[in-house]
Amino acid sequence: MTTPETMKAVVMHGPEDYRLEEIAVPTPATDELLIKVEATGVCASDLKCYHGAAKFWGDENRDRWVSNGVTPGHEIAGTVIEGSDEALSHHQVKVGDRIVIEQIVPCEECMYCQRGWYWMCGPHDMLGFRAHNGGxxxxxxxxxxxRPHVIDSSIPPHHAAFAEPLSCSLHAVERANLTFDDVVVIAGAGPIGLGAIIGAAHKSPKQVIALDFDNAKLELAKKCGADLTLNPGEVDVVxxxxxxxxxxxxxxYIECTGHPSAVGQGLNLLRKLGTYVEYSVFGEDVSVDWSIISDDKELDVLGAHLGPNCWPQAIKIIESGVLPLDEICTHQYGLDDVQTALDQVADSAGASIKVSIVPGL
Incomplete structure (x- = not known):
């Protein structure tokens, strides 16, 4: 396979200024791989970056996620087409392998990396956001x-790219430390919520309850393992x-909507000594009555970030064929239509669930 000299790429030039450009195909260094991108999912954090969200994952000194000259996209599936023996051995892949890639590129030197908490790496460089071009x-x-992982090449690329959000969802479920006796409520039946439903169902708790205002998404939640679905617009879920x-x-309660109202909802529907897990990208600050957490219920409130140590299981679930991925991965666009893809993700009332960029389209 001959690699061309130039390629199409989306390039950030500032908030709401993403441009499709013809640029040189990068040449991998001796410790790098070159992949042909087959699909890249569009995430809520991509949308937040596009609009110029303040702060960069807790770093108060960074006023924008947008990095001029960088290509966005971190939910990536592609085929290895070039790499030195050193790079192939280091990543335990071979030319021709289909891979999916963890979004964090850890420094391996900070306290977090040294203690094995690589997903909380201090510099926190990520594919598609700052130091590294994305998909x-x-x-x-x-x-x-x-951190690439091999996935079966028979899986459609946009399905394979779902390994990234699914691994994130599985991490949220892991944080909850579910038991067989638990009644688990998952707010939201978007990509992360459906992934959490999938992960929770695989843990076999007493009951998995999905919440969403969209009845079509609730039907899909049932296919992903929800035992019961409730629409907060139709019933008092608390x-x-x-x-x-x-x-x-x-x-x-695992919060996967990113809507402020879902936070108070969760605190109120939990029992005393219950567990609240937050996994969302919020567009605004959220205020709650903290006395519910402390004096009223003594809740365990946990955050979840990225998908550490969950990628092998996410890939196994995708490869098993048990998921309705055609119904989850609803919209695919070519690179020429990246603005349409971003707008589709922004349309909360729309029919999309997981939107992807497929360069071959």
């Missing part, structure tokens, strides 16, 4: 500290869940 291009470099649990409330 909204025809080709991209896999840097030496990146009252209903307390009714179902003898007046106590749910054991675990």
């Amino acid at each position: 909204m291009a025809e080709y991209m470099i896999v840097p030496p500290n990146a 009252a209903k869940i307390k009714e179902l649990t003898g007046g106590y409330g749910a054991d675990v």
Whole structure:
């Protein structure tokens, strides 16, 4: 296979200024891989970056996620087409392998990396956001500290790219420490919420309850493992869940909507000594009555970030064929239509669930 000299790539030039450009295909260094990008999912964080969100994952000194000259995209599936023996051995891949790639590129030197908490790396360089070009291009470099994983090449590329959000969802479920006796409520049946439903169902708790205002998404939640679905627009979910649990409330609540109202909802429907897990990208600050967390219920409130140590299981689930991925991965666009893809993700009332950029389209 002959690699062309130039390629199409989306390039950031500032908030709401992403341009499709013809640029040189990068040449991998001896410790890097070159992949042909086959699909890149569009995430809510991509949308937040596009609009110029303040702060960069807790770093108060960075006023924008946008990095001029960088190609966005971190939910990546592609085929290895070039790499030195050193790079191939280091990443445990071979030319021709289909891979998916963790979004964090850890420094391996900070306290977090040294203690094994690589997903919380201090510099926090990530594919498609700052130091490393992402997958909204025809080709991209896999840097030496990146963490690729091989996935079956028979999986459609946009399905394979779902490994990234699914691994994130599985991490949120892991944070919840589910038991067989738990009633688990998952707010939101978008990509992350559906992934959390999938992960929770695989843990076999007593009951998995999905919440969403879209009944079509709730039907899909059932296919992903939800035992019960509730539409907050049609039923008082706090009252209903307390009714179902003898007046106590749910054991675990995993928030996957990114809507401020879902936070208070979760605190209120949990039982005393319950567990709240937050996995969302919020567009605004959220205020709650913290006395519910402390004096009223003594809740465990946990955050979740990225998908550490969950990628092998996410890939196994995707490869198993048990998921309705055609219904989850709803919209695919070519590089020429990146603005349409971003707008599709922004349309919360639309029919999309997982939107992807497929360079071959």
